[in-house]
Amino acid sequence: MAILAYVLFKVASGTETEVAQKLIEFKEVNSADIVFGEYDVIARLTMDDLDKLQDFVSQSIRTVPNALVTSTMIISREYKGKNFRPKNK
Numbered sequence: 001m002a003i004l005a006y007v008l009f010k011v012a013s014g015t016e017t018e019v020a021q022k023l024i025e026f027k028e029v030n031s032a033d034i035v036f037g038e039y040d041v042i043a044r045l046t047m048d049d050l051d052k053l054q055d056f057v058s059q060s061i062r063t064v065p066n067a068l069v070t071s072t073m074i075i076s077r078e079y080k081g082k083n084f085r086p087k088n089k
Helices: 016-023 050-059
Strands: 003-011 029-034 041-047 067-074
Touching (some): 003 016, 003 050, 016 041, 041 050
Antiparallel strands (some): 003 041, 003 067
């Protein structure tokens, strides 16, 4: 079963776009969004297992220039809104 996770980033001021664009170059990153609040960028990842998630975050994500702090949140259960549910025909 795939592991889904969010990685929250605090980045150097003014580098939000640069960091988000670098993140989406990784095939494991589904999306990278610039947000307002305590964190600056949030990336959504899909990994094969927890070991691969750990390696990817440690070896790839944390080496992105201007990423100062990261916090990884593993998704335990996902709920989809009406617009994202499969449609019955």
